[in-house]
Amino acid sequence: MLETIKRIFLLDLLQGLWVTFKMQRTSNITTEEYPKEIPKIGERYRGAPRLNINPDNSETLCIGCDLCAKACPENLIVVGTERNKETRRLDLTYFTYDLSRCMFCGLCEDACPVDALELTQDFEMASYTREGLIWDRQMLEEGPRPTKYTR
Amino acid sequence: MESVNHLETSEMVLNMGPQHPSTHGVLRLVLKLDGERVKAVECVIGYLHRGVEKIGENRTYTQFAPYVDRMDYISAVSNGLGYCLAVEGLIGVEAPPRAQIVRVIFAELNRIASHLLWLGTSALDLGAMTALFYCLREREEVLKIFENYCGARLTTHAFRIGGLQYELHDTFEAETRAFSEMFKKRLDEYDQLLTNNPIWIERLKGVGILTAEECKSWGVSGPMIRAAGLAWDLRKAQPYSGYDQFDFDIPTRQGADSYDRYLVRIDEMRQSLRIIDQALEKIPSGAIMAKVPKVLKPPPGEVYVSIEAPKGELGYYIVSDGSLHPYRLRVRPPSFINLASLEKMAVGALVADVVAIIGTIDIVLGEVDR
Numbered sequence: 404m405l406e407t408i409k410r411i412f413l414l415d416l417l418q419g420l421w422v423t424f425k426m427q428r429t430s431n432i433t434t435e436e437y438p439k440e441i442p443k444i445g446e447r448y449r450g451a452p453r454l455n456i457n458p459d460n461s462e463t464l465c466i467g468c469d470l471c472a473k474a475c476p477e478n479l480i481v482v483g484t485e486r487n488k489e490t491r492r493l494d495l496t497y498f499t500y501d502l503s504r505c506m507f508c509g510l511c512e513d514a515c516p517v518d519a520l521e522l523t524q525d526f527e528m529a530s531y532t533r534e535g536l537i538w539d540r541q542m543l544e545e546g547p548r549p550t551k552y553t554r
Numbered sequence: 555m556e557s558v559n560h561l562e563t564s565e566m567v568l569n570m571g572p573q574h575p576s577t578h579g580v581l582r583l584v585l586k587l588d589g590e591r592v593k594a595v596e597c598v599i600g601y602l603h604r605g606v607e608k609i610g611e612n613r614t615y616t617q618f619a620p621y622v623d624r625m626d627y628i629s630a631v632s633n634g635l636g637y638c639l640a641v642e643g644l645i646g647v648e649a650p651p652r653a654q655i656v657r658v659i660f661a662e663l664n665r666i667a668s669h670l671l672w673l674g675t676s677a678l679d680l681g682a683m684t685a686l687f688y689c690l691r692e693r694e695e696v697l698k699i700f701e702n703y704c705g706a707r708l709t710t711h712a713f714r715i716g717g718l719q720y721e722l723h724d725t726f727e728a729e730t731r732a733f734s735e736m737f738k739k740r741l742d743e744y745d746q747l748l749t750n751n752p753i754w755i756e757r758l759k760g761v762g763i764l765t766a767e768e769c770k771s772w773g774v775s776g777p778m779i780r781a782a783g784l785a786w787d788l789r790k791a792q793p794y795s796g797y798d799q800f801d802f803d804i805p806t807r808q809g810a811d812s813y814d815r816y817l818v819r820i821d822e823m824r825q826s827l828r829i830i831d832q833a834l835e836k837i838p839s840g841a842i843m844a845k846v847p848k849v850l851k852p853p854p855g856e857v858y859v860s861i862e863a864p865k866g867e868l869g870y871y872i873v874s875d876g877s878l879h880p881y882r883l884r885v886r887p888p889s890f891i892n893l894a895s896l897e898k899m900a901v902g903a904l905v906a907d908v909v910a911i912i913g914t915i916d917i918v919l920g921e922v923d924r
Contacts, residue, residue: 415750426688448701
């Protein structure tokens with residue numbers, strides 16, 4: 404008897420519809436309005452790489468040890484160094500980072516002994532060309548500058 | 555001369571995929587149809603083949619860890635856990651107790667995320683569109699926990715060989731507890747939405763039956779074999795990473811059809827929540843990383859470690875020849891082997907049921923093709 408009533412009035416379907424109806428409340432809306440509002444990103448987010456500079460003397464923190472290049476599974480970091488005759492230390496001549504092959508695993512960041520290379524919270528790093536994704540030292544130090552669009 | 559022109563009745567060959575929304579990726583099915591009935595199925599795979607096993611032979615043990623996340627990208631944490639356990643077995647290191655419990659929590663959160671995506675997409679295939687939005691909304695909460703912990707949402711690379719790279723973030727406990735509280739209620743809502751829904755039942759009940767005997771002979775594992783009544787779960791059968799400390803049940807059903815696979819997965823999410831709640835109570839303090847040499851050079855030998863991934867038994871077989879790179883690395887992916895049983899289930903079924911059957915096998919093509 405109960406089964407027949409359920410069948411005629413589709414009670415089980417109505418139960419499901421009630422769930423759908425309850426979700427109409429605005430507090431249940433979780434859509435992120437991305438380009439309008441920049442989403443909150445985790446502190447440890449692994450995004451665009453950055454080569455940190457020392458804030459005191461604005462020199463690079465990188466000591467040119469090549470450990471990040473060795474740690475990278477995709478071999479996409481190239482570190483160029485030159486031995487400074489006076490200080491007997493390695494000077495950084497160039498540093499390229501190929502973002503087009505990067506999978507943001509964070510192994511380079513872990514390998515860096517002086518916290519010079521860091522994956523930051525920036526995530527807007529699209530480019531119109533493939534070459535634009537190969538970041539040089541200047542780009543790595545300044546970070547991506549995405550175009551700001553306004554209405 | 556024959557004047558009567560009979561209507562030609564012949565088999566029709568239909569290509570389903572590789573770009574079909576309900577084959578969950580780039581799976582191509584060559585269906586031989588007799589009207590609406592399926593006479594023969596041929597799976598064509600390999601559209602997403604990236605040669606992960608070969609890549610493994612050219613990377614060091616540490617470097618290969620991010621690649622395993624990209625096989626079953628829905629449950630990257632479980633993949634990473636299996637790989638880390640395998641390499642740890644090779645070098646004879648065990649992760650510290652704190653790392654083990656944290657690994658369990660993340661693996662279970664990932665199981666929930668994986669089952670949620672499965673529930674959403676396969677409900678969408680069968681015409682229940684709203685379930686997708688609700689499931690993805692809850693999955694987002696899990697992904698936020700992942701992002702806050704390790705910095706990535708999907709391909710997490712959360713674990714390292716020998717333990718964990720990152721200490722738990724400050725808000726981790728609060729976030730996970732809040733999720734657990736919220737999700738218990740949400741699960742009841744899914745029940746209300748789908749479990750008794752007459753359309754849902756009609757589409758799934760009695761569709762794609764694979765009995766326990768057949769499951770065993772096809773090597774099927776995971777929720778599929780549990781829906782056939784076999785309580786086979788590697789977390790209980792050969793506990794790893796401290797799963798023996800937790801009190802949980804293995805949900806089973808007897809029907810062996812698509813509907814029971816759905817029920818088993820819903821129950822599994824409840825059990826995962828139980829494990830998470832227990833684990834949160836007893837995260838020990840201490841180190842998160844065991845003593846592992848910077849340059850990993852395992853002694854010559856081989857190891858096979860399998861874990862219970864959300865989709866079934868995920869195994870890693872690694873042969874080491876004592877050098878920096880694995881000599882051979884073989885993955886036993888659950889969805890590849892579960893997919894093999896599709897032919898058994900789909901032949902004789904209706905075309906519309908093929909969608910339901912693929913849906914409830916729960917395949918990820920990244921893992922099938924590797």
